[in-house]
Amino acid sequence: MESGYNLDMKVSKLGEFGLIELIAKTVGRTGGDTVIIGIGDDAACWRAEGLQLATTDTLIEDIHFDLKNITWRELGWKSMAVNLSDIAAMGGRPLYALVSLGIPIDTEAESVVDLYKGMIELAKKFEVRIIGGDTVAAPVTAITLTIIGEAEDEDKILKRSAAKPGDLVAVTGNFGASAAGLAMMQRRLSLDKKTETTLREAHFKPSPRINEGQILAKNAVKAAIDVSDGLLGDLEKMCLASGVGAKLYSDRIPIHPAVLKSFGNEAIRLALTGGEDYELIFTAPQKIINIIKRDLTCPVAVIGEIFKGKSVTVLDEDGNEFSWSSAGWDHFAKRKRA
Secondary structure, three states, X not given: OOOOOOOOOEHHHHHHHHXXXXXXXXXXXXXXXXXXXOOOOOOOEEOOOOEEEEEEEEEEEOOOEOOOOOOHHHHHHHHHHHHHHHXXXXXXXXXXXXXXXXXXXXXXXXXXXXHHHHHHHHHHXXXXXXXXXXXXXXXXXXXXXXXXXXXXXXXXXXXXXHOOOOOEEEEEOOEOHHHHHHHHHHOOOOOOHHHHHHHHHHHHOOOOOHXXXXXXXXXXXXXXXXXXXOHHHHHHXXXXXXXXXXXXXXXHOOEOHHHHHHHHHHHHHHHHHOOOOOOEEEEXXXXXXXXXXXXXXXXXXXXXXXXXXXXXXXXXXXXXXXXXXXXXXXXOOXXXXX
């Protein structure tokens, strides 16, 4: 191992400074270009130009993930993905990451290395560099990432608050696979190998729509949000911020084929309220959506419309209203998503 450390030991034996050095060697010393000081000093330093974006998110063991189900490398990927998705939802370009890690003292050093390898694997896809953070002892594993990004222009920042009556509601990709993957593991379902792999990756290795968000912003889309807490719940957040209402048509919602195949009548619930798909919901006039469909390589589906009002309703193919007991994930509800 190039780090020079014996990874077959617990972090308590490495000590704080040894752990920081191990992380720095795993990530690589970052310098040059716009980064002046990276990991190893009291603060990171970089040269910034233009409009800056920042987002942060925390994942906590036994609340957001279960180490009995997820590998450390998958956990690293997902920790990075959920933050990058917020930058995607703004139409921005991610640049730098700060990682704060709380871990029990009996955690294996190799596990920490694998965690960072997962982060780095996804970060490299979007030329994001990890430039600092913090490490502390904690009773359970807790990972907080902060992503710093940039926006091209103030008029090209996607916002939750910009949906307008007359806009159509559109989405990238398809829905339900992440929630189905979680259900598969929690219920210990036995599915065919291909489906199990597909659903597991959907839950643990989502792909943030960074490039797609930038294309939306460049083509005059104004309103967007990423789907982390559930398609229905996140659309409600957008409508609340914009002061509008929306109608969704259930037969137009693109449900992942693996979910339809394995979960039958439950598929629509998983797609609407399951969450963690990390697709984008956006609103725009039809002519702009036509351009988006032409320019994006991923599927785009129109699933509803924005109108004056406050409610968000889901209608079936006969025009009857659906009723749902839960619109999506609530971080302060007494339940867990692991």
